[in-house]
Amino acid sequence: MRRNDVHTMTAPAVRLDAVTKVYGSGENKVTALREVGVDLATGTFTAIMGPSGSGKSTFLHCAAGLDRPTSGSVRLGDTELSKLSDNELTVVRRDRIGFVFQAYNLLSSLSVEDNVSLPLRLAGRRIDRGWIAQVAASVGLGEHLQRRPAQLSGGQQQRVAIARALVTRPDAVFADEPTGALDTRTGRQVLELLRQIVDEGGQTVIMVTHDPVAASFADRVLFLADGQLTGVLDAPTAELVADRMTKLGAW
């Protein structure tokens, strides 16, 4: 184990080992992540914070198999992602990882029910309407299964996106600024929902955010600066997170 790495004793949902990501080459070379090693424990909620350009999105993309590290390894459960072909990686992303984005990314022509079940359809898996209804109900949308996204508020649309992320019973859910487009109150409800899927559903959630209040919903905050993992804060409060961010020169 490397000295500055953050590893846990129980089997993690996701493990990054010495992950380095370099974009471009020559004069345009940017090292977005430098030897990042961390375990994301199963059944926990982790927030990723850091100044603009510190590597948060790159971290999320590498950890979620959306992008490949230049060196180092990423494991999802027992699966070493770097050993997979592009096709195998696509299947892992589709079947074992949930994604929630700032912009919801719902299909406007489909009902809530069909948006939520889409990952199962794409995987050619059987659609159990009872399970879809259960997942929709768990995010508070049980009454709205037949509505289309345009007939829902922003917060409700993000709930659909969370239900869609959960429908495959993924190993981990990755969220990129999930409250970035929402007002404070609605954003809080979405954060409470993410907290609930960890506490009651045993899910593993990893969220990039700029907001110390959002980060305070997590069990642990990882701080990135200049592509390096520079700190960890357990049981965060918004004040402690803001204080660390100030020390990182984030604002």
Ligand SMILES: Nc1ncnc2c1ncn2[C@@H]1O[C@H](COP(=O)(O)OP(=O)(O)OP(=O)(O)O)[C@@H](O)[C@H]1O
């Ligand atoms: N596709 C790319 N090609 C070249 N450089 C990139 C690419 N993506 C990111 N970078 C660079 O890598 C570094 C880290 O970017 P990243 O988007 O991961 O940071 P971030 O912390 O998510 O930033 P922000 O908070 O502004 O979204 C930055 O210097 C960025 O300019």
